Amino acid sequence: MEETKTYSVSEINSIVKQLLTGPDILRNIWIQGEISNYSKSHQGHIYFNLKDPKSLIACTFFSYSNGRYKGKPLENGMEIKAFGAISVYEPRGQYNLNISKIEELGQGDLLLQIEELKRKLAAQGVFDPERKRKLPAFPWRIGVATSPTGAAIEDIIRISKQRFPNIDILISPCLVQGDGAPESIISAIKQLNDPKWDVDLIIAGRGGGSTEDLMAFNDEKVVLAFAESRVPIISAVGHQIDSVLSDLAADHFAPTPTAAAEMAVPEMELVESGLIEFEVRLKTALKNQASNLKERLRILTNKKAFLDPRSMLNDRILQLDEINSRIHLLGKNYLMSAQNKFSPVSNGLITSFKSQLERKKKEFQLLSGKLEGFSPLGTLKRGYSVVRKKGKKVVTSPAQLEKEEELEVILAEGRIRVSYQGEIQ
Numbered sequence: 287m288e289e290t291k292t293y294s295v296s297e298i299n300s301i302v303k304q305l306l307t308g309p310d311i312l313r314n315i316w317i318q319g320e321i322s323n324y325s326k327s328h329q330g331h332i333y334f335n336l337k338d339p340k341s342l343i344a345c346t347f348f349s350y351s352n353g354r355y356k357g358k359p360l361e362n363g364m365e366i367k368a369f370g371a372i373s374v375y376e377p378r379g380q381y382n383l384n385i386s387k388i389e390e391l392g393q394g395d396l397l398l399q400i401e402e403l404k405r406k407l408a409a410q411g412v413f414d415p416e417r418k419r420k421l422p423a424f425p426w427r428i429g430v431a432t433s434p435t436g437a438a439i440e441d442i443i444r445i446s447k448q449r450f451p452n453i454d455i456l457i458s459p460c461l462v463q464g465d466g467a468p469e470s471i472i473s474a475i476k477q478l479n480d481p482k483w484d485v486d487l488i489i490a491g492r493g494g495g496s497t498e499d500l501m502a503f504n505d506e507k508v509v510l511a512f513a514e515s516r517v518p519i520i521s522a523v524g525h526q527i528d529s530v531l532s533d534l535a536a537d538h539f540a541p542t543p544t545a546a547a548e549m550a551v552p553e554m555e556l557v558e559s560g561l562i563e564f565e566v567r568l569k570t571a572l573k574n575q576a577s578n579l580k581e582r583l584r585i586l587t588n589k590k591a592f593l594d595p596r597s598m599l600n601d602r603i604l605q606l607d608e609i610n611s612r613i614h615l616l617g618k619n620y621l622m623s624a625q626n627k628f629s630p631v632s633n634g635l636i637t638s639f640k641s642q643l644e645r646k647k648k649e650f651q652l653l654s655g656k657l658e659g660f661s662p663l664g665t666l667k668r669g670y671s672v673v674r675k676k677g678k679k680v681v682t683s684p685a686q687l688e689k690e691e692e693l694e695v696i697l698a699e700g701r702i703r704v705s706y707q708g709e710i711q
Contacts, residue, residue: 300376302374302379306381313372314371318368321336324360331346332349332352334347345382346382357389366391367389367391368387369389371384396501400504412509413534418537421520421550422486426486427454427484431458431460432490433461436493445548449547449553450551450553452554464502468502469507472508475515487517487519489546490521490532495524512535515537521539522539524542524543672695676692692705
């Protein structure tokens with residue numbers, strides 16, 4: 287059996303470099319893509335990635351080459367064509383494109399898509415400042431939606447425990463990169479929004495990475511999950527230059543998970559010192575209030591009402607009596623004024639009433655005289671009389687009587703009884 291040779295890492299990287307730098311096709315090539323993860327060293331060397339929707343390649347634009355570039359300043363999202371050669375940086379086993387010249391093409395498709403989605407969500411009010419909520423000053427439990435194996439969760443736990451050892455941290459693990467990451471992040475945020483977990487605030491994010499690594503946090507559904515979170519949420523996506531849309535949709539955002547933990551969790555020492563200061567201020571305020579109340583009590587007890595209440599009561603009685611007299615006088619004056627005002631009218635009415643009464647009296651007397659003339663009493667006064675039998679039957683003829691029959695004679699001023707003696711011839 288032939289023995290297989292064992293290579294060192296350096297030997298393998300050297301072989302790979304020879305293979306990649308040998309073919310002409312890899313030594314003089316144009317590559318088109320979008321710039322991301324741009325940085326420039328103190329020595330003037332430029333580093334970035336060239337990417338398309340599916341892949342990326344690391345690029346190096348050394349100062350001796352980029353000094354000849356006179357085009358638009360390079361920046362993330364810029365679409366370019368880069369000419370150079372594939373090389374291998376053996377210490378890291380990383381291949382990259384050593385660029386010798388660059389041609390501008392325009393803004394990258396990926397950033398254009400992000401900008402278009404940003405405008406769409408902004409029009410829906412997803413990023414409106416008035417939707418932002420304050421974080422609780424003293425959270426008891428914080429929820430974290432991130433990868434359970436990344437550096438981000440370690441930073442969040444470490445910083446949070448340093449600042450407030452008793453803080454309760456609930457982790458909802460999720461994918462933060464690659465296929466399925468958007469759905470995983472959304473699910474984690476929804477889990478932490480469940481009231482049964484009693485979470486005071488949420489930190490959702492990941493550590494740093496390239497624009498491509500952070501794309502899950504530019505997904506429309508993920509951005510909406512941040513905006514619709516019932517619990518106040520901090521977007522903690524570690525990045526240096528590129529911002530993500532979840533930052534704009536969250537209530538607050540932090541450039542790193544560490545910064546998010548510092549934002550979310552108060553320092554116990556500051557809380558304790560704040561409580562001590564509050565206690566001092568509260569005691570001082572209570573002391574001042576007690577002193578003010580005591581002084582007011584002293585002033586009140588020195589008033590006449592407390593020193594000689596009977597005298598004050600007498601004063602009040604006199605004042606009340608004086609007021610009653612004034613009211614009585616005012617009422618009397620008012621009645622006199624009203625009487626004077628209406629006297630001419632009332633006198634006229636009285637005179638008119640007396641005149642009418644006199645006229646009616648005369649009319650009554652005249653009518654009474656006439657009536658009396660026609661009445662039976664008037665007839666009797668003129669000398670006539672009425673003769674009635676015992677049964678009250680009026681006698682109008684002697685033929686109605688018997689001799690010696692008792693009769694009643696009615697006169698104007700009395701009645702008499704007579705006996706019938708016979709008819710007078």
